[in-house]
């Protein structure tokens with residue numbers, strides 16, 4: 001796999017994501033040089049995000065559109081974490097720079113294990129020590145974070161995120177755009193709807209409907225997931 005990708009372009013910028021992505025791309029492909037294209041000028045925490053042996057150049061999407069620069073957009077990956085932000089990134093860069101799903105590279109960290117009978121789409125990121133068991137199907141832009149685990153025969157829709165240490169038992173369905181909090185346990189054959197946020201440490205013992213924030217042990221619906229309401233209106237504006 002080494003040297004397959006020399007330069008990775010990262011779309012959107014969050015320091016907590018960029019550090020994981022650049023280091024995984026280095027370990028997987030020997031990638032040392034990165035370009036980051038920011039789509040919004042968010043005030044980020046001033047924390048280190050790049051190992052000293054790696055380099056990156058940061059661009060701004062609006063200025064690239066006004067004054068095109070020569071960037072090879074063949075290999076890209078998301079530079080942000082959350083399930084409700086990645087669809088905005090995909091849609092905006094698709095519309096403005098023509099970047100399509102097949103341009104999104106999957107990063108499978110060498111310490112993760114993906115079963116040979118499971119399947120994943122483009123833009124998948126399996127962080128260190130994560131596991132996907134047999135016959136599971138993962139959609140586009142799924143991110144499973146450090147030490148998380150997907151059981152056998154699970155189905156994860158596009159943009160699903162499993163935060164660190166989350167565990168899905170067998171035959172679990174998670175709808176598109178749903179984020180599962182740190183250390184959540186989801187029991188056998190449970191279905192969680194789309195665009196949900198399952199709070200950290202929850203134990204999900206019953207099905208969860210679409211578009212809600214739910215947490216606790218046992219996990220209960222608390223309210224509508226307002227983050228996704230915002231995402232939907234932003235997607236209309238792109």
Ligand SMILES: CC(C)(COP(=O)(O)OP(=O)(O)OC[C@H]1O[C@@H](n2cnc3c(N)ncnc32)[C@H](O)[C@@H]1OP(=O)(O)O)[C@@H](O)C(=O)NCCC(=O)NCCS
Nearest residue numbers: 145163164180181182197198199200201202213214215216
């Ligand atoms: C579920 C979540 C989104 C709720 O956020 P919120 O609505 O802003 O919640 P608040 O912080 O206002 O807390 C409201 C109440 O719910 C409780 N609460 C919040 N999250 C909870 C959780 N996961 N489990 C149990 N109770 C929780 C709080 O203790 C608080 O209780 P109180 O009113 O008695 O003080 C958030 O707490 C959460 O768990 N996010 C997941 C984060 C995560 O996994 N991050 C990983 C990044 S790598």
